[in-house]
Amino acid sequence: MIYDFLNDLTGSPFIAGTITALLPLFAFILPFALFAVLLERKVAGHMQDRLGPMRVGYHGILQTVADIIKLIQKEDIIARNNDKLLFNIAPVLTFAGSYAAFAAIPFSSVFLGANIDLGIFYIIAVTGLVVAGILMAGWASNNKYSLLGAMRSAAQIISYEIPTILVVLSVVMLTGTMSLYDLSESQSSYFWNWYLLGGPEFEIQKFLLIPFMLIGFLIIYISTLAEVNRTPFDIPEAESELVSGYHTEYSGMKFAMFFLAEYANMFAVSAILVALFLGGYQSPFGYLGNLLNINWLIPLEQFFWFTFKGIFFVFVQMWLRWTLPRLRVDQLMAASWKYLIPIAFFNLLIIGIISIL
């Protein structure tokens, strides 16, 4: 683990801890957000037969850098009747919630903030902070639309957490571990060992599990999509009805923090999906490092595969955004309570029965 390595290197737990804590932010989230915002705009452009940003740098690759510079320069506007304390805490809390999830996400077998035994449980619990941040932002803005957006967001995240947890539970039940590191390790080597394809044990159960794992995967994909407030579940932001929901009143860097939290969340849920169902950081075709006998290459390959899979699912989220229109509030609730939750529940029961066979 990276913490132990740094602890040995520097001899100080404090320095090692600080570096380990900051590493995901600077080594991953910031570059990822820069990349993802550009990817989003490019994907949006090309799906609508446009080109997207083209001015800054070659084919607009520096567009997000320019945007960040613009956001830093912007005035930080706080309206007179805002609740100043909550207004200032909200973006930090929202970002902290989504950033804390990265502590337990295994990027590779050595790049893992903290190997917590309750990894997935911790992530689900800590992302609940995002709801508090969003509600705070909506309330403190003293704006009808912001509050409506925040309330919708809270309702949505809470109702969609249930199918997410039920699917996570079915995987946890099958494997008997909540640690994302152990989950990733158990799906080692080739892609037929992924839990999406029934897990690593080659028995009759594996083939019985495949359809239910696919159903579970679809459910968790849909419900995590709703949890990060992306289209078709973006009614908390809903540009055309609520201006932009809970971050209407924010400007400058505080707005940027919400934005960063959104993109960090997009990757975090994709990472959970990847770790649970798609082998985590494991390569689907074996390692080049094993083939060439270069040991230090393996963690790099693992990091590549993890980010590749994660960014692929982020791309699918964007793809869905430009495909599907926004749901109505009642449709949103119906989709969760009438469809996803019962199916996830039966799926959980069936996977449970298969696993004790």
Add this chain to the structure above:
Amino acid sequence: MRAYFNNIFTALITIFVGMKVTLRHLFTPSVTIQYPDVKLPLPERERNRLYVNMDDCIGCDQCARACPVNCIEIETVKSLPGEDLGKTSNGKKKALWVTKFTIDFAKCCYCQLCVFPCPTECIYMTDVYEFSEYDRNNLIYDFATLTPQERQEKIENFRKFSEEKEKQKAKTDKSE
């Protein structure tokens, strides 16, 4: 119950159909152009900003009279007998100094009515359509080629000339 499973099935199928459509569009070439760098060809008879070729203008004021919104203003001064103003490209002799020829493009409605009456075809439409300004007064284009001093001079010359003529006329009247 049947409707319930049907709903799920149609929802999934339609999502995948929609995703197929958007994926196809991801790889189709874009229909937009990079505007300031690339411009679409204009139609053959497009009507944009007017231009006046002052070498050919004889100051006949016909364009100003044809204009439905009165955006063209022309003032002319007669030339003195000894002055030679040259000829236009189609052989007409110029007889007037054009001391003012302004077109206010804020008023212009691009109807092209001024173009047809021109006897020397010196006023015509160009293909320039990007001439926005921050100040409306900057849209008043002055086409007269004489410098302000020259204009003043021409006006003054003509005034002196006509005064002298008046005097002479008065003299001859007296002598009679």
